[in-house]
Every structure is written in structure tokens, then in C-alpha cells.
Amino acid sequence: MNKKYDAIIIGAGVIGCPIAYELCKMGYKTLNVDKNPDAGEGSTAGSCAIVRAHYSTADGVALAYEGFKYWLDWENYLDNVQDEKGLAKYMNTGSLLLKSEGHDWKKVKKNYDEVGVKYEEWDNEKIKQMVPPVDLHKFWPVTRPEDPKFYDEPTEFLEGGIFCPEGGYMNDPALSAHNIMRAAEAKGGEFMFNAEVVDIRSENNRVVGITLKDGTQIDAPIVVNVGGPHSYKINKMAKGVWEGCNIKTKALRHEVMYCPSPDDYDYLNEGYHISDGDIACYARPEVGNTFLIGSEDPKCDPQEWVDPDEFYAGKGGPGRDNQLTEAQWKAQCYRWAKRIPTLPVPNQPKGVVDLYDCSDDWIPVYDKSDLDGFYMAVGTSGNQYKNAPVVGKMMAGLINACEKEGLDHDKTPFQFKYQYTGRVMNVGFFSRKREINKNSSFSVNG
Amino acid sequence: MKIFVCVKHVPDSAATIVVRDKNQIDDKITFLLNPYDEYAVTEAVKLKKNLIQNGASSSLGQAQQSNQIEIIAVSLGTSDAEKTVRSAMEMGADRGILIKTDDRHQDSITTAKALKAAIEQDCSNQVACEDQSKEQEPAIIFTGRESIDMGGMQTMFRLGAYFNFPVVNNVVKFAPDVNFSVNRKVIVETLTEGGGRDVYEITLPCIIGAGRGLNTPIYPTFPDVVKARKREIKILTLSDLLKGSESDNKGAKTEIIDLELFAEKRTPKSIKGNASQIAKEIVKILKEEAKVI
Ligand SMILES: Cc1cc2nc3c(=O)[nH]c(=O)nc-3n(C[C@H](O)[C@H](O)[C@H](O)COP(=O)(O)OP(=O)(O)OC[C@H]3O[C@@H](n4cnc5c(N)ncnc54)[C@H](O)[C@@H]3O)c2cc1C
Numbered sequence: 001m002n003k004k005y006d007a008i009i010i011g012a013g014v015i016g017c018p019i020a021y022e023l024c025k026m027g028y029k030t031l032n033v034d035k036n037p038d039a040g041e042g043s044t045a046g047s048c049a050i051v052r053a054h055y056s057t058a059d060g061v062a063l064a065y066e067g068f069k070y071w072l073d074w075e076n077y078l079d080n081v082q083d084e085k086g087l088a089k090y091m092n093t094g095s096l097l098l099k100s101e102g103h104d105w106k107k108v109k110k111n112y113d114e115v116g117v118k119y120e121e122w123d124n125e126k127i128k129q130m131v132p133p134v135d136l137h138k139f140w141p142v143t144r145p146e147d148p149k150f151y152d153e154p155t156e157f158l159e160g161g162i163f164c165p166e167g168g169y170m171n172d173p174a175l176s177a178h179n180i181m182r183a184a185e186a187k188g189g190e191f192m193f194n195a196e197v198v199d200i201r202s203e204n205n206r207v208v209g210i211t212l213k214d215g216t217q218i219d220a221p222i223v224v225n226v227g228g229p230h231s232y233k234i235n236k237m238a239k240g241v242w243e244g245c246n247i248k249t250k251a252l253r254h255e256v257m258y259c260p261s262p263d264d265y266d267y268l269n270e271g272y273h274i275s276d277g278d279i280a281c282y283a284r285p286e287v288g289n290t291f292l293i294g295s296e297d298p299k300c301d302p303q304e305w306v307d308p309d310e311f312y313a314g315k316g317g318p319g320r321d322n323q324l325t326e327a328q329w330k331a332q333c334y335r336w337a338k339r340i341p342t343l344p345v346p347n348q349p350k351g352v353v354d355l356y357d358c359s360d361d362w363i364p365v366y367d368k369s370d371l372d373g374f375y376m377a378v379g380t381s382g383n384q385y386k387n388a389p390v391v392g393k394m395m396a397g398l399i400n401a402c403e404k405e406g407l408d409h410d411k412t413p414f415q416f417k418y419q420y421t422g423r424v425m426n427v428g429f430f431s432r433k434r435e436i437n438k439n440s441s442f443s444v445n446g
Numbered sequence: 447m448k449i450f451v452c453v454k455h456v457p458d459s460a461a462t463i464v465v466r467d468k469n470q471i472d473d474k475i476t477f478l479l480n481p482y483d484e485y486a487v488t489e490a491v492k493l494k495k496n497l498i499q500n501g502a503s504s505s506l507g508q509a510q511q512s513n514q515i516e517i518i519a520v521s522l523g524t525s526d527a528e529k530t531v532r533s534a535m536e537m538g539a540d541r542g543i544l545i546k547t548d549d550r551h552q553d554s555i556t557t558a559k560a561l562k563a564a565i566e567q568d569c570s571n572q573v574a575c576e577d578q579s580k581e582q583e584p585a586i587i588f589t590g591r592e593s594i595d596m597g598g599m600q601t602m603f604r605l606g607a608y609f610n611f612p613v614v615n616n617v618v619k620f621a622p623d624v625n626f627s628v629n630r631k632v633i634v635e636t637l638t639e640g641g642g643r644d645v646y647e648i649t650l651p652c653i654i655g656a657g658r659g660l661n662t663p664i665y666p667t668f669p670d671v672v673k674a675r676k677r678e679i680k681i682l683t684l685s686d687l688l689k690g691s692e693s694d695n696k697g698a699k700t701e702i703i704d705l706e707l708f709a710e711k712r713t714p715k716s717i718k719g720n721a722s723q724i725a726k727e728i729v730k731i732l733k734e735e736a737k738v739i
Pocket of ligand 1: 010011012013014015016017033034035036040041042043044045046047048049050051195196197198226227228229230234254255256353354355356377380381382383384385386387
């Protein structure tokens, strides 16, 4: 006899764990299945875990802003659960968005006003005072170090920035997923590791369960795809699901660099998260007084869409496998080193390479599917870590409304009320059936 | 005064090495400045600064001295090794010389001969030292204590033998003598096996093999990168350089017959228990298995 659950969640990353947690709180008997050995060991482990509110849509801003409240109140969110590994910590450094041609900051500001996000406008002088080693020259447009224009002397200056005192990062993303797993377990949730899902079984257009690589079958009337960069592979396992999505997902390779802070600058304790569209980089502090430098994927950089299984197995060769490349190391570090001219750039690349589960418009798909009982929280596009706890609640609400209250979400989209900001979110915004959202920045900024 | 730094373009220690055709590594990985050579370059830069500040090299003014003390990075390697020479220049070398070859594998005999020939050629071509009697000679040659790809630890000794200069390897402390301007002596400390230290007093010219911990490598900033772009790298070819010389085609040329990965599989194990049990276990492993404490 197959084991039975009310809901099976494929994936135990930072999105899969809170979905289980919220469903458990509603009385569902859940099982998370993950092929990795522990929670948060997928792309969550490689995440920069930055928590910031600037998005190009008001809905994006609202979702992120709601998320802040959960990170700020982490222990309560977890219902004070114990985790033998300790608790991840939210570092509320504040977040600075430099005004540049690389970001539609005017739109961001309008969204902040609409949602009620607290912010201050800083002029260059104020930024210099708060971030002493910064050079506020305008380096736009973004180029690569192989291009001689990269070394052109800048002549103009940026026009200040927008600072949000709320914002920062979680210091250990994998641990944060582990914490939520322990919280879910305390509410009756179960987790199964080293278990790869190879098939989604269905009958009469209704999901009935999953099959693992070793042949084990587990049954549930609800299955949720939270497979991160593998999401498209899982959607393809379920009958008609992939075909029924207008918005598709793919895995995009992304490198993040660790570069030491200049000796005379205590970035770890005094620095902010900074988003800098002028050089297409973002940065946040990391232990060891290090700058963690991510890329906003400018047009001039190569985009590598890869097979996630090959990538994680270290296959595909330089630029496609899970090793940093020297060219990208130089591109990201030198871009950042223009902004911080005293930044020392080591010869040996150090950092992480992981995958974004990218949707066609860089906005996630939080939705049901064309197969009854099959749901998905996918297409997180490198920017949904910060929203994970809210997404958990929203997905659990959506699943419950469809399964228990007979809601036809495709016809009458589920309306989700945010607990803290009180705003009502039309979850149809994240529909798999949507047309590509032209308002999107088509980048990690969502 | 000319300070030479010999640098090697080696595979990134973090790269996944794949053996091809039995005796080569797949070279589509990142290659960079040999990590020990980073200490060598940094020490050369520190020495130059020190000599300028203390006016130890002559009675000339500081500005003139800075022109007269020159750091030259030299490398034998394939054309992509130019990047490594450039890295050394970004770290503070004034100029670079790349001795180009098509064959990535060069043994320590050929390497030492090539480096010597290039250094001698540079010294006879240019008069940059204030001490006319010594102009045909390098003042000091820095190398790393070994290259991390071959780990042979021979090149600096062969170079010393060919030049007839004293060689000290695995140097962890280096300083010019207080009377350097008069006696041209340097005081160096080396790490010996078993953790002991030997102290040497050497008269220039000499060869110094930089060991780990000699200094904290100076990494380049963006302005350093921009400055280094404008400086020259002279390209020589190995065959031209050794042509007609006694060393042309002579001497042992080692060949790699078989290449095997040292550690093909990593076998991580997890340490369980409470914090103090885990800490005890880690200390035990570091002492007994890794033997590093
Ligand atoms: C380099 C990088 C930097 C980022 N920086 C930020 C940031 O600063 N801020 C931010 O908000 N977001 C950021 N993100 C995005 C964020 O980290 C992700 O959106 C989030 O971690 C995704 O979580 P997840 O649970 O959906 O996916 P994952 O953590 O990848 O979890 C999916 C899980 O599913 C499992 N799985 C897949 N297929 C199967 C199968 N067939 N059977 C069983 N299990 C399976 C995997 O093993 C994996 O554990 C970043 C992402 C990356 C890659």
C-alpha cells in the first residue's frame, strides 16, 4: 500500500518549506520530498538572500514589503521552534538604490509611495557621508572589461539615491529554510530527503501522487511543484501541465563574487545593501568584511541557459558548469571596483555559481495548473527569497480555496490579504496563463 | 636597480581538473598567477617602496629613485600567460616580459635557462640602474617557493646555479639590512621542516623563493588595473631566446608520460554531536589526520 498524505510538496527550499508550514497550520498532513540531503541545499543555498523592496511593479513592492515583517519577526514567525543548527539571522542593514539609467527608479519611488514603504532621498553628499569609499561618477552604459570603452574616464555624476532603512539580508539562506522545516515539523509536517521524484501520477485529470526514482509511490490528492531551477522538468512530468502554461520557466546560470572590503572600511558592520543599475551590480556585506557582488544581468553579458542536472553535476564546461569563470569574475568585480576605487580584487575568483529559475518575464508563477490538484510556485527568477514566508502563506491560501472552497482560480482569481500591510493581492497577477508582463524589468529586479 | 619577479601561469586551485589524452589537463579552465608568486610580487613591491622611502639605494632624490628601481615580471608560458604577467603588473610590477612557447609543459631546466636568458637580455639592453658597475646584473630575483601545478621546487635553484647567485627558498620574512645602501645585504628567514626557522644574511644579487605568509598579497584596485593596461609587456619567443646558445636543445627535457588525479573522489564525512564534541573532534582531525596543528 502506498503511503498517503493530504499534500506532497516537491522541493524543500526556502519556498517549499513555508508552503508546507502554512498547510500544516491549516491541518493538512504534508510531505516534502527533496533529492538533496537536507533542506535549503538547492538554489536557496547559493542565494544572496537580500531583502529589499524595490521592484518595478507596485504588486512586487507590496509583496516584498510584506515579507520584511516576517524576517524582522523571525522567531515568532517560526512559532519559537528549536533548531539544533541554530537560527538564521536577519541583518537589517538598510538598502540603498542608486538613481541611474539602469533602473526605472522613478517608477520604484511611485510604487513606494503607493504601498507606503518608508524611504529617504539621499543626495550624493549624503551618500558619500554614509558610504565613504564610494565614487559617484556615472559609468553608464554598462560594458565588459574586454571592451576598451570600459576604461573610459567618467565625467558626469549620478544623482543620488533612495534609501530604505528597512532592508538587508538573511545571513544564512540554507539555514533559514532548515528553520522553516523544523517549524513545519513541529506542526506535523514530514520531510523526505535523498528522494528524487521521477513521475507525477494522475487519473481522470486529477493528480494522485508521485513516483520516486527507486520506484516508491506516494499518494496525495495535492502535489505542489517547488522544484526551483528544476521546475520545468517537474511540470513536464505532470500530464498537460507544461503545455498549459503560457509563461514557461528555464534555468539561468548566475555567478556571485566575494571580494574583500578595503582595509579601512568596515563594510560588514557599517555597510548597506546597494543596488547599482549604473554598473548593473548589487552588493551586500558578508562575513570576513567581504563584499558579495551580484550581477543584474546587463545586455552585454552572456546569458547561459543550462540543464540543471548537468549544471549541478559540474558538467557542460567553463561558463556552463558550476564553477566561476575568470571573465565574469573580472566583469563583476571591476564594475564594482569602479564604484569602490579602493576595492582590492584578488587574482583568484571566489564566490558561488547557482541557478535562477527564470520565468519568461522574470515574474514568478504562483498558481494552480491545468491538472486538478497540481500547483506550482516556480519561476522565482533570482528574486523571491525575500518573499518566501509570504509566498508560503499565499500558496497555502490558494490551495485551500481551490480544494476546500471550490474556487475556480482561473475564472475568479484568489484574493490574498496581507497580514501586516493589510493590502489585498490579486493572485491572478502570478497566473501561468498571463501574457508576458511588459511592466517587468526583465531582470533580477522583477 | 632591477628587481625581477618570475611568475607562472597555473591552473586555478579551485578548478575541476580533467585529464585529457593521458598526459595533459583540459586547459579550458581558469589559469592565473601562481599563488606563491603573489607573495613574490608583493615582496618586490614592498622592497621597492622601502628602498625609496629610506633612500637606501643611493643619494638621489625619491622621484629619481622610483624611476631607477624597476620591478620586472618575467614568465615563460603560452600566449595566455600574458594575463598572468599583466596580473603581476596590476599588483605593482613596472614592466613585463613574456617568453612565449606553444608547449604548456616546460621543465625546470628549460624554464630556468629561459628565465636567465630573458633577464640577461633585459639587463644588457637597458641601463636602468644607478650603479653602473652592476648594470649587467639583476639586483635580486624573486620567485614563488614552488608552482602549484608542478610542485617541483627546482626552478629557483637551477636559476641560482646558472647565474651563480645564492638562493634561499621558502622565505617567510625578508628585509634589507639597516646598512643596505653600503653593504647591499638582506636578512631573510625561512621556514624549515618541523616548524623551525633559519635566518640568513645574503649579499645581493640573490634569488628569493617566497613562501606562504611572507606578506599579505596586495591585490589591485581598479585604478591599478587601468595603470597597468598602459604599461608594456615585451614578448619574446622561447626558440629565439635559446637559439644558438649552449642551452639550445641541450639539457634534460622531461616528458610527462602519465597524469593521474591525486584525489578523484572526495569523501566528506559529517561530524555529529553537540558543539563541544564537534569542536573536540575537529581538533583531533586537524592534529592527527591533517597534522596542521
Ligand atoms: C545566485 C543567486 C542569488 C540570489 N539572490 C537573491 C537575493 O538576493 N534575494 C532574493 O530575494 N532572491 C535571490 N535569489 C533567488 C532565491 O534564492 C530563489 O528564488 C529561492 O531560493 C528559490 O527557492 P526554491 O525553494 O524555489 O528553490 P530551491 O532552493 O532550488 O529548491 C528546490 C528544491 O527542489 C528539489 N528538487 C528539484 N527537482 C526535484 C525532483 N525531481 N525530486 C525531488 N526534489 C527535487 C531540489 O533538490 C531543491 O532542493 C537568488 C538566487 C540565486 C541562484
